[in-house]
Amino acid sequence: MTVGLAHYLVLSAVLFCIGLYGVLSRRNAVVILMCLEIMLNAVNIALVAFSRYVVPTFLTGQIFAIFVIVVAAAEAAVGIAIIMTIYRWRESVDVDKFDLMKW
C-alpha cells in the first residue's frame, strides 16, 4: 500500500488531537504553549500534503504554511511575554491560578 494523501492527513489529525489533549489537560502555561505549537505544526503538515498531492505544480499550500509559521512565531513571542509577566506577579505558571481577568 503506497503512502498517499490520506496517510499524511491521518498523521496530521493524530498530532493535532495529541496537541489538543495537551492544551486542555495540562496546567503549566509553558507546556500549553508547546502543545499549541504541536497543533500548528500538524496543520502545516496537512497544508503541505494537500499542496503535494492535489496541486503539485502550484505551491499554494506551502505558501500558506509559511504564513502559518510567521503567525506562530509572533504568537510564541507574545505568549511567552504574557506568561513571564504573570509569573512576575504571581510567582507561578499554573493556569488554574491565573484569574487576573476574573472580576
Next chain:
Amino acid sequence: MSEIVFWLLAILSVGAALAVVILRDVFRAALSLVFLFLTIAVLYITLYADFLAVVQILIYVGAISILIIVAVMLTRDVWHGSPPGKLRIPALVVSVLLLGTMVFTIVTTKWQTSTEPPMQPTTVAIGNSLFSQGGYILPVEISAVLLLAAILGAIVLIREK
C-alpha cells in the same frame, strides 16, 4: 523506500508528541518538542517541500524552541513539573472524539489527487509567487507589520514598570 521512511517518521513524531504531553518534567518535554520539530522537517522533505523543511529547521528548531527553553528556565516551576489538570478525562474524551471524526472523514472521502510530478526545487517558485505582482505581496507586507506589532507587544509586556 519512501513507505519505510514515512512510517518511521510517523512513529517517531507521534511518540515525541505524546512525550511532550505526558512527561511531567517540563525541560524534557521541551527537548522532545525539538525532536518533534526535526521529524516534521524530514516529513516536509518526503513531501518535496525542500524550502519549507529548511524554514522549519531555522524557525522552529532554531528560534521557537530556544524561546521555549528560555521560558522554561526563567519560570522556576520546573521543580513542580507539569501536573495534569482537573479536566483530564473530559479533555481525553473530546480529543478522541475529534480524532475519530477526522479520521473517519479522511478515510471515507474520495480525494481528487493529481498524478503530475511535483515541482522539484521549490525555492524559486515560492520566491516568485511571494514577491511578484499579483502574487502574495500584500500578505507578505501584512505579516511584516504583524511581526513588528508582536515584537513591540512583547517588549511592552515584559518591561519593568
